Amino acid sequence: MTINIPTSIISNPELTSSEKLSLAVIAQISSNWNKSFTYSNHFFVDTGLARSERTVAWVLKRLKDLGYISVEFHYDGPIKIRRITIDRDKY
Secondary structure (H helix, E strand, O other): OOOOOOHHHHOOOOOOHHHHHHHHHHHHHHHHOOOOEEEOHHHHHHOOOOOOHHHHHHHHHHHHHOOOEEEEEEEEOOEEEEEEEEOOOOO
8 A cells, every 4th residue: 555645744843753653544544434533543554554452542543533434433332432533634
């Protein structure tokens, strides 16, 4: 997979390198899946984007707090499903 990261994200001093890479991956995947991305924290750990689920939670919270993403939660029975949407104006 080729990931294009806008210069505005790469040069943004308020984002850490983990946040920049995670945001770029989310943007790339969500552009292929109708502009949203359903995920589990395992995805980020299993692909090497984060060392732990705790790191994933922290990165996603920061990106949400900064307005880069929105996160919606719903349940499919006992399974908690999270959907991330990129704020295309900010990205």
